[in-house]
Amino acid sequence: MxxxxxxDCRDADEMGRQTIRASVLFPGTNINFLGVGNFNEIEAAGLLVDSIDAAxxxxxxxxVNAAPRHGSGKDWDNGTPFGYFKLNNIIVVSTxxxxxxxxxxxxxxxxxxxxxxxSTVIDHCINIGKFDKDRRDRTVFSQFRSFEYMPFLAKWLHEGQDIPHKEMSLDELSDPPKTIWWVDNFGNVKTTLLPEEIDFEPGKKITTKVGVFxxxxxxxxxPNGDAAITIGSSGYKDKRFIEITIxxxxAAKEFNLHSGMELF
Incomplete structure (x- = not known):
């Protein structure tokens, strides 16, 4: 397992606490922490796909947690809710x-x-003896829900517990913009686009907002030193995202590229 x-809660203290808690709730498990930029939902989106594919x-x-309390985060009592879905043997819990x-x-x-x-889930799990009543208010009102709530929810779901929920229409989920979701350590730029979305053909020139590739x-x-669009390694199964590279x-330094920058 x-x-x-x-x-996006990724400093040494936050990462350490989350990793320790996960190791306690999932003993003997291989735990991997992947940090994203502050409030950077599109980075989280790409890493989620790559994690599913790697598994x-x-x-x-x-x-997965990328949950600002400002802006749209004010639409809820304490930030965006958490949902979950299952894909084969994988359980995903996410904002x-x-x-x-x-x-x-x-x-x-x-x-x-x-x-x-x-609060509904916590009260339910208190009632069935799966959560300590003394922890209730600290969890319900926590500003660190990805530490106090998310790992417990994941554990209960993995154990097969019946968790109170309502189905959310997938139509309510945002569609991704035509943007950059990650810059790797070599400066290669991962995008949210698939080859067919830009009519990718070897040798074809593609005009973007940041240049022609x-x-x-x-x-x-x-060729050495040339800027290009290639089919990258990130994605799911046979669907791989295109990348901008030199x-x-x-490429990121050459064209001043960063995650969230729209390309078309």
């Missing part, structure tokens, strides 16, 4: 607002989303 945590349908839990689930929707990784209400199937095919240099 594996546990993956994708979270190869094996038994596991993925927990539901913004772009966080946009790419699993796009790639067909989700066919049903169940929405939870934090020639299409190549693989990074190996790109062979031997950082």
């Amino acid at each position: 594996f546990v993956a945590i994708i979270n 190869m349908d094996s038994d596991g839990v993925i927990m 539901i607002a913004g772009m966080t689930l946009s790419l699993v929707k796009k790639l067909g990784c989700i066919d049903r989303l169940n929405l939870t209400d934090l 020639t299409c190549y199937n693989r990074l190996k095919d790109v 062979n031997g240099r950082s």
Whole structure:
């Protein structure tokens, strides 16, 4: 079994506390922490897809949190609610607002989303003896719900507990913009676009908001120092996102690219 945590709460203290708690709730499990930028839902969206793909349908839990309290976060009592869905042997627990689930929707990784209400779930689990009553208010009113609530919800779901929920229409989930979702350590830029969305053909030139790029199937095919669009490694099954790259240099530095930047 594996546990993956994708979270914008990622400093040493926050990461350490989340990892320790997950190791206690899922003993003997391989735990991976993947940090994203502050409030960066599109980075979380891409890492969720890549984590699902990496798991190869094996038994596991993925927990995702990108939940600002400002702006749209004011629409709820204490930030965006958490929902969950299942894909084969994988349970995904995630905040539901913004772009966080946009790419699993796009790639067909989700066919049903169940929405939870934090206080309702906690009260239910207190009543059935699965949660300490003395922890209730600290959990319900916590500003760190991905520490106090999300891992417990994931554990209960993995154990097969019946959790109060209501189904949320997938039509309510945002569609992803035509944007950058990640810049890797080499400066290669991962996008939310699939090859067919830009009529990708080797040798074809594609005009974007940041420049004109020639299409190549693989990074190996790109001439040294040339900027290009390639079919990258990220995605789910046979659906792989295109990337902007420069062979031997950082495309992100060359074109001043960053996650969230729209390309078309």
